[in-house]
Structure formats: C-alpha cells, structure tokens
Amino acid sequence: xxxxxxxxxxxxxxxxxxxxxxxxxxxxxxxxxxxxxxxxxxxxxxxxxxxxxxxxxxxxxxxxxxxxxxxxxxxxxxxxxxxxxxxxxxxxxxxxxxxxxxxxxxxxxxxxxxxxxxxxxxxxxxxxxxxxxxxxxxxxxxxxxxxxxxxxxxxxxxxxxxxxxxxxxxxxxxxxxxxxxxxxxxxxxxxxxxxxxxxxxxxxxxxxxxxxxxxxxxxxxxxxxxxxxxxxxxxxxxxx
Numbered sequence: 001x002x003x004x005x006x007x008x009x010x011x012x013x014x015x016x017x018x019x020x021x022x023x024x025x026x027x028x029x030x031x032x033x034x035x036x037x038x039x040x041x042x043x044x045x046x047x048x049x050x051x052x053x054x055x056x057x058x059x060x061x062x063x064x065x066x067x068x069x070x071x072x073x074x075x076x077x078x079x080x081x082x083x084x085x086x087x088x089x090x091x092x093x094x095x096x097x098x099x100x101x102x103x104x105x106x107x108x109x110x111x112x113x114x115x116x117x118x119x120x121x122x123x124x125x126x127x128x129x130x131x132x133x134x135x136x137x138x139x140x141x142x143x144x145x146x147x148x149x150x151x152x153x154x155x156x157x158x159x160x161x162x163x164x165x166x167x168x169x170x171x172x173x174x175x176x177x178x179x180x181x182x183x184x185x186x187x188x189x190x191x192x193x194x195x196x197x198x199x200x201x202x203x204x205x206x207x208x209x210x211x212x213x214x215x216x217x218x219x220x221x222x223x224x225x226x227x228x229x230x231x232x233x234x235x236x237x238x239x240x
Contacts, residue, residue: 099240108165110228115168122167130163170217173224177216184208 075083094101115121135145149155187208188195195204 094240098238102236102238102240106234107225107229110225110232111165111168111172114172114228118172120168120171122164122171126167127160127163130167131159134159134163169221169224173217173221175213175217177213177220179209179212179216183212187212 074086076086076089077084131145138145138148145159146156149159184205188204191208195207199207
C-alpha cells in the first residue's frame with residue numbers, strides 16, 4: 001500500500017523588526033564606547049589655561065605683597081579701626097598752603113627752564129661746596145647740619161635741591177653787585193647788635209659787605225623772578 005508522503009510546508013518566520021528607538025540606543029552605546037582621542041591642540045589649550053591660572057595666582061600674590069608693604073601710600077593712619085587716607089591729608093594740606101606750594105613749584109620750573117635756555121648747569125661739586133659752607137657756618141654756632149634739617153622737617157635731598165636752584169639763580173642773575181664803603185659803615189652803625197666786641201673792624205666790614213651783598217642780590221633776584229613770571233605763560237587748572 002502506497003504511502004503518500006505528506007509534504008510539510010515549512011513556514012519561514014520573518015526577521016524581527018528593529019525599532020527606531022533600539023537603533024538609536026545601539027548607536028548611542030557605540031558612541032559612548034568609542035575612545036576619545038586627545039589631540040595636540042587640546043593639550044596645548046590645557047597647558048595654556050594652566051599657565052594662565054599660575055600667572056594670575058602670582059600676580060594676585062604680588063599685588064597683595066605690594067599693598068601690604070606700600071600701605072602707607074594709601075593710608076596715613078588708623079584711628080580705632082577707622083583708616084585715614086593720604087588723599088584726605090593732601091586735600092587738607094592744599095587748603096592750608098596749596099597756593100604757596102604751587103607758586104613755589106611754578107617758580108622753580110621757570111628757573112630751570114631759563115637755565116636750560118641759557119645752557120647753564122650746576123655740577124655736584126658746586127653743590128657739595130655749598131653744603132660744606134653751610135656745615136661750617138652751623139659748626140661755628142655749635143650746631144650740626146643733620147640736626148638742623150630734622151628740626152626744619154627737611155632731608156639732605158631737599159637741601160641739595162634748594163642749593164642747586166640757588167646756584168642756578170646766581171649764575172643766571174649774576175653776582176655783579178657793588179657795595180660802597182659808605183653803605184658798609186652805615187650798616188655797621190645801624191646794626192651794631194649783630195656784631196661782637198671780639199670782631200675786628202676788618203671782620204665787621206667783611207661781614208657787613210657780605211650781608212649787604214646778599215640783600216642786593218636778593219632784590220635783584222626777586223625783580224628777575226617777577227619779570228620771568230610776568231612773561232611766562234602759566235595756565236592754572238586749580239585755584240586756591
């Protein structure tokens with residue numbers, strides 16, 4: 001008996017569909033797992049940033065040190081925790097003697113400008129010679145130059161500036177001042193209390209001549225300075 005072979009139909013199952021969401025997750029996982037390459041450019045940028053931070057830290061530290069060391073440049077005193085700024089001191093000083101200080105500086109600048117115009121200069125040796133004269137005069141009175149400067153609130157640098165200007169003025173104005181014998185005798189007679197009995201007549205005459213010469217030079221200098229200031233173009237932005 002013939003047996004009929006029953007042909008079995010094989011049903012092919014369709015492949016499972018991959019959803020869009022699943023593909024996205026797979027791609028994202030692939031991206032995450034992909035190693036990040038460190039390029040030379042990123043290394044340079046990181047190095048520059050680290051160097052910038054280091055420089056900034058050094059600058060902040062230096063500024064802190066300068067502010068501490070130079071605190072006197074900004075604060076004059078602290079009263080019960082309340083600081084007094086140097087600017088307030090300057091403002092108060094300007095109120096009291098601002099005009100005098102400004103006039104002095106203007107005068108000094110005019111003297112230096114005129115000296116440069118005439119090509120007149122003062123050497124250190126000339127200034128040193130004047131300082132020795134001052135020291136000799138003070139020593140004769142039993143005083144020391146440094147002590148006198150402290151009492152006057154001055155330093156040697158202040159004295160050097162003053163003497164340099166005085167020498168410039170003498171060179172510009174000149175010391176061609178003549179004193180007559182009659183003027184000397186009259187001065188001695190009118191100012192007898194300025195001389196001592198120990199001084200000889202010659203010493204008195206020499207001292208009187210020097211003082212008269214200084215007075216006349218002072219008058220000549222004041223006249224020259226007045227003329228200089230009159231001709232100068234000075235623009236004042238602050239009025240006292």
